[in-house]
Amino acid sequence: MTVKAWSPATRLRPRSSNARRACPTKPSKPSWRKSAKRIPKPAKRNRKNSSTRLFTTKWKKAASSRASLAKFRSQEYEVRLIILTITFAFFASFAATPPTPLYAGEAGLTTIRYAVSGRTAADWPVQAAKEKKFFHKHGLFLEEIIIPGGPNTVRAVISGTVPLGRINPDRIIEAAEKGAKAKVISGDLQKLPYDFMARSEIKTGAELKGKVIGVDSLTGGTTFMLTEVAQKAFNLSEKDYKLLVVGTSPERYAALKGGSVHASFMGPPFNIRAIKDGFTKLTNFHDYLGPIQFVGTFAHEDFLKANRGDAVRFVRAIIEGTRWLYDPRNKEDALALHMQALKSNREGAEADYKYMVEEFKPWPTDGAINKQAIAKTMELRVKANKYEPGKVPPYTNYVDLSIAEEAVKGLR
Known part of the structure; x- marks a missing residue:
């Protein structure tokens, strides 16, 4: 046998x-x-999770054979995988769509979804309008949606996902020329509060030759501005330095601090933090560019046609927030708002207030699009070879001046 x-x-x-x-x-x-007993013992499980250990122990005691133990392990793996998937989906949903805070009297208000690429001191008036309930006063509830990156903010609005957004008008002009249905409806910043910052060992702009400069895009409006400032202030051409896309002001500050770029430009509070950290301030953009429509609120044209009244009331609330911010009597509340919104300390908030509110004053008190400033935006596009000679379109193709005009009339 x-x-x-x-x-x-x-x-x-x-x-x-x-x-x-x-x-x-x-x-x-x-x-x-x-x-x-002759089978090698499995590795000890993590004893930090007592509920999982109890769950595992009960099942192991029920296993009467090696085969059933293997089956148990397979089932246990599937259960853990399901739990992990559900947990990930739960937290991912919060990351993708921040929870909307509830306010007394929110019922009956019209919700306005508003896309921004990040949070800096530049949006102080918007935060003031939220905190002081100016949006509520005009029958609106503001739902801010932070979408990192200017191009992504533009896509969110021109796709119809979000009706309103806040961005450099150059991006809206670029999108509109490619067929997007969007227009700038108010001028949020008509002066550029950007400082050109460099590593501490770089003392002059001429030393940027051959160096890497951090930007938010290779073809955006701020990059056109940087090119002009570098040429006027440091006599550097585009061939004299390299550009590295790193993101908006918070990311550019981090890139400079982390050493991945030699220089970059940034606004409050990051320019002030950089100076405090020992970085070199080479110059200020405004000194060489003058008035320029740096930031504006824009909207999808379909939204403007169907909800013009909401757009007017939205701009009106921001105008009130701006005027409140400029009032010296509100300084303490404004500082508290800065510390809350930007997670800053008292010293940083006071520095931003002195620079932005008391000295630089970049926000218009009537929400208007500055004609000289938007014309400068078009001029930079011409210098960037965006148009053929003699074929420069008027800026009025990309803006709706009537929204801000109507908004301010209701406040006078």
């Missing part, structure tokens, strides 16, 4: 009594409990 050699694999299969006696390497009449 031929007898198969015993192996761990054959141990798991039922045997006849003859097969057991014939196998020389197999102990006679072994109990399953004894044979299981």
Whole structure:
């Protein structure tokens, strides 16, 4: 009679009594409990999760064979995978769509979704309008949606996902020329509060030759501005330095501090932080550019046609927020708002207030699009070879001046 050699694999299969006696390497009449002791023990589980350990222990005690134990492990893996998937989806939903805060009297208000690429001191009037309930006053509830990156903010609005957004008008002009249905409806910043910052070892702009400068895009409006400032202030051409896309002011500050770029430009509070950190301030953009429509609120044209009244009331609330911010009597509340919104300390808030509110004053008090400033935006596009000679379109193709005009009339 031929007898198969015993192996761990054959141990798991039922045997006849003859097969057991014939196998020389197999102990006679072994109990399953004894044979299981020869199987290497599995690695100890993490004992930090007591509920999981209890769950595992109960199932293990119920396992009466090696096969059932293997089946249990498979089921346990599937359960953990399901739990992990559900947990990930739960937190991802919060990251994608921040929870909307509830205010007393929110019922009956018209919700306005508003896309921004980040949060800096530049949007102080918007935060003031929220905190002081100016939006509520005009029957609106503002739902701010932070979408990192200017191009992504533009896409959110021109796709119809979000009706309103806040961005450099150059991006809206670029999108509109490619067929997007969007227009700038108010001028949020008509002066550029950007400082050109460099590593501490760089003392002059001329030393940027051959260096890497951090930007938010290779073809955006701020990059056109940087090119002009570098040429006027430091006599550097575009071939004299390299550009690295790193993001908006917070990311550019981090890139400079982390050493991945030699220089970059940034606005409050990051320019002030950079100076405090020992970085070199080379110049200010406004000194060489003058008035320029740096930031504006824009809207999808379909939204403007169907909800013009909401757009007017939205701009009106921001105008009130701006005027409140400029009022010296509100300084303490404004500082508290800065510290809350930007997670800053008292010193940083006071520095931003002095620079932005008391000295630089970039926000218009009537929400208007500055004609000289938007004309400068078009001039930079011409210098960037965006148009053929003699074929520069009027800026009025991309803006709706009537929204801000109507908004301010309701406040006078």
